[in-house]
Amino acid sequence: MKVFNIKNINRIFFAGALSIFVMACERDVTDLGTPNYPANPEVFIDGFSGGLNYAAFGGSVPTAFQIDNKETHNSSSASMRFEVPDANDPRGAYAGGTFFTGSGRNLSSFNVLTFWAKASKSATIDIVGFGNDLGVNKSTVSISGLAVNTNWKKYYIPIPDPSKLTAERGMFFYSEGPEEGKGYTFWIDEVRFENLGTIAHTKYYILDGKTETKEAEINEKIQITGLKTSANLPNGVDQTVDASVAYFTFSSSNEEIATVNELGEVTIISSGEATITAKVGETPASGALTIKPAGSTPGPTSPAPVPGKPAMDVISLYSNAYTNVPVDTWNTRWQFSTAEEFFIKVQNDDVIRYKNLNFVGIEFASNTINATSMTHFHLDIWTPDEVTAAKAFKVLLVDFGPNNSFGGGDDSSHELTFKAPLITSGNWVGIDVPLTAFSGLTRRGNLAQLVLSGDFPNVYIDNVYFYKSGGGGPTAPTTAAPVPVYPATNVISIFSDQYTNVAGINLNPNWGQATKVTEISIQNNKTLKYEGLNYQGIEFGSNQNVSSFQFLHLDFWTANSTELRIFLISPGPVETPFTLTVPTTGWSSIDIPLTAFAPVKLNEVFQIKMEGNGDIYLDNILFRK
């Protein structure tokens, strides 16, 4: 069995160059232009029925269909033989075509199209059906993946609503490609419409019978899909077919909230709840779509900060402040991505809103970006979603390498993860990182993709750009850390010029680490410097009871660290890490709730440890209320 190839279906409906062969066609000269079409149920019994034509679909083997007088069902005089080509057959990639009539037939007194089929080997025919008239294909009904084998077997394609077929021209169509690269032959015989009392329990489905709820915004459009009909065959098994939208009548429970047109396209009119259902004739279809307002998701009310970098130092993908380079798409709709994108305005500033974001591909492969002269990547994000320590927002950059195309062994990529406290809810957050932090991105001359992912389903983004920072950016702080302003009575200080530090502090206990520790002075302010951090401890000299304190405060600065954690430790040792967002843009001040260090005993903390990499500058390490 092979994987069903959706492209085969597309071929049918977008068939380009059609080669039409009129075969054994008895021209139907009666009653042209009258509304009452003949009710001829026969399509192919032992030859073409009256008025029947055949056309091969574009790209198919034109001669795939032949009349066969040897291999027939029930030893009748003729059957239809279909020769599926091998892969790479120069005559065509598949076998496909439609049998249609020049004028319509009235099929409203029949409930099923039946035929017999067998094949030279067990195979799965991509699609068979009726209703392809080489025109609008209004009444198409089809089976996708029809299993055939070397025995003749009768097949049934139930008609969802025969009353719609008063002037049908599409009698039978098929499309089938090679199976695992190999061609084969199948035969179809005794094709006719019937009215069978042994077809029972016809059921209709929209959304494949599922009841779905969707949050939607005003003016959003949603297509109702999964239109199916099933009927129980004489062997007690249900046959499900894909049915065209023309058989269904849609309705909305509240037209002031959402409307639905005859093509099953839902338009959200105003905020509220509405349910879309459908009928075939008078019979309700299973499945419904309930629209709920998405207004409960707040968005930014002010635009992101306007970037101030000189345009000559910027390659911008999305910003009103710069001329943007071409981007193929802001949503590649890769498989399993649920992201939806909306281009909105916040106070006249263009912003991209992502909804249901699990991951989204942003592609500029048609015009890859050469960012070799750039030093940083910038992105502003705003999320209304709750931020917790565990939730991450991830940025992946992909370079296609010198071959400027996907694959080929020269691609490289790197993903950075951002969490609280950098990420906050309800604020514009600037993600501004040196490109060196994307350490796995070994080249950046052919950047082609940006992938955003993580745990925040609602994200607004703006000011996506690469920039060149003068001289590649400072590697050490030139200004002192911000001066803490907490009253001394509310502070137990470990390292700060502003307060009396705990007596007996050891800033460089020998725990076997490789880190080089120095105290330096920046603007006459003592600053603790870790060079080549692997890990590093601080011993307090005596146990400290901080159980009545709220935060561990810390100022840190690093241009090159990509990983940094701080641990609070009580005897045992009992220690808990907290991840710091690095590298920083200037001094980063953080107040870590002491509850984040549970189960460390806050009444007897006695050490701090840092782990990670790079060169770190630290100041104002203190507990505060």
Next chain:
Amino acid sequence: MKISNKIQFFSLLLAGLFWGCETDDVQKLENRNWTLTWSDEFEGEKDQAPDPTKWTYDLGTGQNGWGNNEYQTYTQRPENVGLDGDGYLVITALNQPFGGANFSSARIKTQGLFTQKYGRFEARIKSPYGPGIWPAFWMLGENINEVSWPQCGEIDIMELRGQAPSTMYGTLHGPGYSGGNAVSKNYSLTNARFDNDFYLYAVEWDENKIDFFVNNYLYGRITKEDVPGEWVYDQPFYMILNVAVGGNFVGFPTSQTPFPQQMVIDFVRVYQKSN
């Protein structure tokens, strides 16, 4: 919609003229007068259990799948058996694991509550369908606990295979002719199915023969002489209604069997000859 209780027994006369599918040619049925001796019209509230003065239950998975390798467990939960509030009893087969089985259904019987020797037994039923679905309206001899099966005798008034919903069977199982060797008659609809509408299934039983009917059409007669063993049908029998899932008669359900499946029963009526 319920049909009237007043059955047109005159139709029996007509029906007899047309039973052409057996080797016998044409038989005339003598005129008969039936007196109603027992019935259940299944009137009541939705989800109400069947009348406990008339019906009891076989529960669980039985021995060896009730002797037939059936897959289901029988319960008396309203999900599996109950009135629908519109005058019908519904037995529902579900494909949800319950009680150690992958399927659940129900089997109700009049054992210990009502038995009768001879007469007319009928039920108006809309069948379930699908591969491996096995609905039945049938009877067992009341001495089953003393002499066991098949010595007690079994009269199947209606059963069918869900994968062939246009054909139903009427069958006698007795000593020396049970299971695959039972004496069986069947009736097939042309271009129609027993699960698409209600049909009236009946037997008329006396000391010499049992006649099998669909919609008062006599499609089979089994006489004392027709059974290749002892005629064990001269004692009271009790009635059973059930939907089995899988079993020796029907084969097994497949992934394509539609679930849930419902047997809908409009009424069960029993008559005794009054002349």
